[in-house]
Every structure is written in C-alpha cells, then in structure tokens.
Amino acid sequence: MSENAPNRETHGFQAEVKQLLQLMIHSMYSNKEVFLRELVSNASDALDTLRFQAVADDSLFENDPDLAIWIEADADNRTVSITDNGIGMNRDEVIDRIGTIAKSGTRAFLDSLSGDQKKDAHLIGQFGVGFYSSFIVADRVTVTTRKAGEQTGIRWESDGGGEYTLEEVAKPGRGTEVTLHLREGEDEFLEPARLRHLIERYSDHIAFPIRMRADKSDEETEKPGEWEQVNRGAPLWARPKSDISEDEYKAFYKHVGHDFDDPLTWTHNKVEGSQEYTSLLYIPKRAPFDMFDPQRQSHGVKLYVQRVFIMDDAEQLMPRYLRFVRGIIDSNDLPLNVSRELLQSNRVIDRIRAGSVKKLLGLLEDMAEKRPEDYDAFWSEFGPVLKEGVVEDSDNRDTIAALIRASSTHDDDAAQKVSLSDYVARMQPGQEKIYYHTAESLAAAKNSPHLEVFRKKGIEVLLLTDRVDEWVMAHLTEFEGKAFQSVAKGALDLGEAETDEEKAEQEKLENESRHLLERLKAALGETVGEVRVTHRLTDSPACLVADEAGLSAHLERILKEAGQSIPMGSKAHLEVNPTHPLVKRMDGETDDDRFGEWAHLLHEQAVLAEGGELDDPATFVRRMNQMLLSLSGDGGNRDGAAA
DSSP states (O other): OOTTOTTOEEEEOOHHHHHHHHHHHHHSGGGTTHHHHHHHHHHHHHHHHHHHHHHHOGGGGTTOOOOOEEEEEETTTTEEEEEEOSSOOOHHHHHHHHSOOOOTTHHHHHHTOOSOHHHHHHHHHHHOOGGGGGGGTEEEEEEEEEOTTOSOEEEEEEOSSSEEEEEEEOOSSSEEEEEEEEOTTOGGGGOHHHHHHHHHHHSTTOSSOEEEEOOTTOTTOSSTTSEEEOSOOSOGGGSOGGGOOHHHHHHHHHHHHTOSSOOSEEEEEEEOSSSOEEEEEEEOSSOOTTTTOTTOOOOOEEEEETTEEEESSOGGGSOGGGTTOEEEEEESSSOTTOOHHHHTTOHHHHHHHHHHHHHHHHHHHHHHHHOHHHHHHHHHHHHHHHTTHHHHOGGGHHHHHHHOEEEESSSSOTTSOEEHHHHHHTOOTTOOEEEEEEOSSHHHHHTOGGGHHHHHHTOOEEEEOSTTHHHHHTTOOEETTEEEEETTBSOOOOGGGSOHHHHHHHHHHHHHTHHHHHHHHHHHGGGSSOEEEOSSOSSSSEEEEBOTTSOOHHHHHHHHHTTOOOOOOOOOEEEEOTTSHHHHHHHTOOOHHHHHHHHHHHHHHHHHHTTOOOSOHHHHHHHHHHHHHHHTTOOSOTTOSOO
C-alpha cells in the first residue's frame, strides 16, 4: 500500500479491541491454528448472507453465482490468503466489524480476565474472537473487500497495535480477501498440506466449496496449480447421522456456536410427514459471559430454508429459557423470502419450535438419568436459565420442574444438588408439603433461623439461592401432587409432624405469652405486622415471617437493588420464642423504655439474621452496647458505649 495514498485514513482501535488483541496473542497461542477455522467461518457467513439477499435481488450475484472460498499460501511473500465472493463490506461496516467490538458488557468481561493463560484462552474463545484470531499468527493483516452491488472497494490494514488504516481501492470482484503476513516462526502455515489438514479437521462441514491449488508435487494430479475443492461442500446436517463422526459434529459446533470448547451434548433430528425439517442443536459446556444481559449478542439458532441461510439467532425458533442452545434448523416448508415479522405468527415455526423444545428437554432428561455428572455440569452453568421455563412455558412446566436441581438440608453438604423427585421420595410420613427457603447465598440459607424446627424434626428443606428463584416459585405451586411452602412465609403448619402433646404445649405457651406479645406490639408499633409465638424457632429468640401471599424479605431486597418500587402490602410479622433466655429476660423487664429498646433490638437482630439491612445501623450498635453493659452488671450508663 502506498504511504502517500491520497484517500488513506488512520484510525485508532476501540480500547476494548486493543486489550483483546494483546490478551489473545498471549493467551491463545497454544490454540493458534484456530485462526483458519475462524476466518473460513466468517467467509461462509458472508456467502450465506449473499445467497439470502440475492433471493430478493439476484443482481447481487454480479453474474458470478459460483459461491466459494479460496485459500492460498505464498511462501515467497510469507502470506496466507482467505478469499470469498460473498456479500463483502463497505467502509462503515469495516469500521464497525473490525475496529469495534459491539457487545454489551465487553469492558466488564475483559476486566474479569485473570492473566491465567489457560483459563483466559477458554474465556476469550467463548467471547467469540472471529477475525481477531488472525493476529495470533500474523504481525500484519490486510483486508480488501467490496460489498456486492457497490462500485468501490476498501482496504483495511493493521499490525495489531493501536491503529489501523483505511483507503478506497479498485476491486473487480465482490467479497473479501484477508491476507495474513505471518510472524517469524509460523512457517508451518505456508505448507499447503498443513492447511489442507486444518480444513479437513475444522471446516470439512462448510456448505460451500473450499478451494486450494492442486499440489504440483503430486504425480496423480492432472492439472497441477489449478484450483480444486478440498472439503465435502455439503451441509453436515443434511447427511445421514450414521455417516457423521463425533469429531465432525464437534467441529460443526465450533463453527456454528463460535466456541473454542467442544459441546456438552447435541441432538440431530430429521422430521418428515406433514412438515419437513432438520435440526442439529447443541448444548454448550459453558455459559456465555453475557447470558443474563438483555442486550446480549447471541449466536443462538440459525434458520435455513431448503439449505439456504435465512437468519442468525432466529429467536422465534427457541424460547428465552433455552437461549444457550446453539445450532441450526433447516425447513422445507417455509418460503425463501421469509422475514422476522412473518415468523412472529407462523404455524410452521410454532410446530418446529414445539418439536425442538421437546427434543431438547428429552435430551436433558436422558442426560440426567444416564450421565448424571454431565447433567450436574450442565446445571451449574445453565440451571438458573432453564428454571425460567417454569414461568415461560406452561406446556412443559412439569418436565422442567423434574429437571430442577437444588441444594437442601438432606445432609451436611448442602451444596449437593437434589431433584424434586428425590425430595418427594424422602418426605416424612404424613408430610404433605415441599418446604423451601430462598436466600442470597447458600451460607445464609443454611444458617437461617427459619430452619430450626425442620432440623429438629428431620424434615428436609430445599435451599434456593438463584435470583430467579423467587419468581419461579411464585409460579411453581406443586410437584407430583405436593404443594410448595416457603418456611419464611405464612403460619407454619407441620400437620402430622407435630404430635398432639406438642400442639397442646404450643397452645399453652401462646396463652401464657399474650401479655408479652401485647407489650412487644405496643413497643414496635407499625414496624411489624403481628407479633406472635413462633412454631419455627428452637434456638433463636425471634424471626421475621411474611404473609402467605406477601413478598419475602429476600424478594424485597432484590427489588430494591433493581431500583424497583416495593408494592404496598402488609408488613412482616415478628415471631418470638418465649423459651429463649433473652426473651424471658425481656418479659421480666418492668421499665417500659428499656423494654422498648430491647424490643427494637430483637427486631433488628431478626432483620440481620435473614440477610437484611438496617435503616439505622448506628442506633442498633448503641442498643447492642447498652444491652451488653446491662448484662455485665454495669447498667449505670444508660446510653451505653458510644457508637
């Protein structure tokens, strides 16, 4: 490129691009051969896009309908070129796609990288590096491209530092040519045999011809030096399953899912009859970093019609709670000019979606039964997302509920996940409800005072710590005929788990504590709803309990953190344990002012015990210090130690 080109411009990379380039060169060097797979995948996408757009405007073919990818090594100049005659790019698209990473949350993602090359390589590959992988093996990259239907081409060039250059050029054919100027020590990629091996390994499934020069040293080659196809060039999903190896399935996943890891599992199905479609759907090993970002750029499921690419990430094909699924669906029943708007209300799409969802849920059921370790790995990555299906997909709610895994109090290792079926099978004789508790963390859930009576009686409680759980449990009302019951909501009724003697003792305790309850209610006023004797506590003095239909304290905290207003409703009720020494001491307090201080302290402790925050921490500290002084016998200082 001429240094004095009159239309040459110099631009700075977006800061995130510069950081990613440096991290990639160092972290992904052990996987450097993936650059070819990534560039071939990009070329294939460009060809797919052209073929789809040409359905409406065949002039985009420019009298060249033979779509293909060409790869050539030039040993003299130490370059490798990957060329396609796909849709190409104009100037603005080059800047947007190469100079910028247009992904929400990119900065936070890059800041999360640790410097551990092996770990970061997985994360960067998961992020989707595409074109930038060129700089793993090249110290300079040139991109020459012309968008189909336009007259002027653009040349982009960079050494992977902080800048790149752009200039307009004449380019006879549409499409894109990426030329890698290899670094010292990367001569292996100048060997045609090495490139052919990588194409066979990573890109044999590409649905367009990949062409290289015929080997001049091969005596069996009739026309040495001429272009010949080196891949099968047929869509992998269209081949019989018996003809596809496991390695080929994995290679196709990496192409369609833009992932560097192998998939966890997949399902390949051909449906014939009243409708015809083929699906090849994968479940990844790891969740994308932006899975919960509403603006995420998902790779999702690609839609093909009669093997012609129609659109990427066709959200109508897969519900939101399966947004981690990757793959393709190829329909024979849709028109080639189908639009996103048409997909919104299309019976063919509805049937494809319903059938695909059942296949995927069946795949998960099979994995849970036959490969429990793999299912545990799946659940740790995607469990919170799958649970959204309880709310979103009423038709499959029971199936999804059976796939749920949760921690529980079944054993000391509460991190061990159990299924709802496991829980029901272990229910105590006469137990009619499935008990659960939601909390911010597993530690907070395990140590909650709400669990005390359940531990005493050996009743298992599910411990739910995903932020989505409150929402899910509002819609999951029963499982296998057993109703769900939060241990922190409503009046506790253990049914047959309580003996007649225990019920009589509880009634006696309530009668004896009426005066105490009245004093506590008078002292706390509107701070709480009711004040009542607890059924839940055995070791703690008090706890807070929401109404059966009210918001739990955990849900209120989630809403506040999200900046949402809390609906007006009844306040939490304070349940006290009259047998606790602290409560007994309060009951004997004759000074109403001091009793009021103790009452507020009791309430504040209950708030903290369930992970809440106090409105006035300083006053709590003053009350606590005052109580400690009084218990130590130094009650003369009524204000206690300074907060």
